[in-house]
Amino acid sequence: MAAPRLRLGVNIDHIATVRNARGGALPDPVRGALLAIEAGADGITAHLREDRRHIRDEDIRRLIASISKPLNFEMAVTDEMIAIALATKPHAACLVPEKRSERTTEGGLDVIGGHDRIREATTRLKAAGIRVSLFIEPSVEALQAAVSIGAPVVELHTGSWCEAVTEGAAQAEDEFERIRIASAKAAELGLECHAGHGLDYATAKRIAGLPQVVELNIGHFLMGEAIFVGLPQAIGLMRAAMDEGRAGV
């Protein structure tokens, strides 16, 4: 049986990062989301951080009102974010760890240490009809915890692998193997498997060769490329890389 089509979720946080660098309203992340969808994105991802360093509350409301594809709302497991998700009802919520000091989401959720708190949040979000995914390290223990938490979806953190590839580090293949094994295990456990963080054309193409992965969420690289070639072309090239990687799987 052929592998399912691989969806591309475009993370638009950095459009808001640029907007906020100057203050004011431009560039508008909602315009970016509409353009990304026109260029082939299957969904839009936005992370409302506690310090509102990029996406703001109003952006989430405008996105939900404006876009024709699913919104994946990235959020920390806090009372504030749970309340916002329950009030705005995005299509999906991806639960991520968040520390004020970090530049980006540096590791997967602690689904073992935070099990009960994450389970409670997951139950509340699911009851509101929101599809919950957990951003986790690619490990069997984390996958088993995700099942016990009751999440239907996991997003495997590809950051360590992508970093190792960029640095030409010897452990890059071991990191990829962890992702490959985790994606197969996720399917075996009945979890829908997504992946993301740090992906570029080459790493997205390779991940596309894993048949159990059905969605990639990509932001930083696409927005960087967009500066040089424009957002539609960057998304078109990413789509082509993903299709090439998936061909024949």
Ligand code: PXP
């Ligand atoms: N998935 C999750 C859960 C994230 O938090 C992020 C952003 O940090 C991404 C995917 C996208 O990562 P990047 O911007 O490196 O493509």
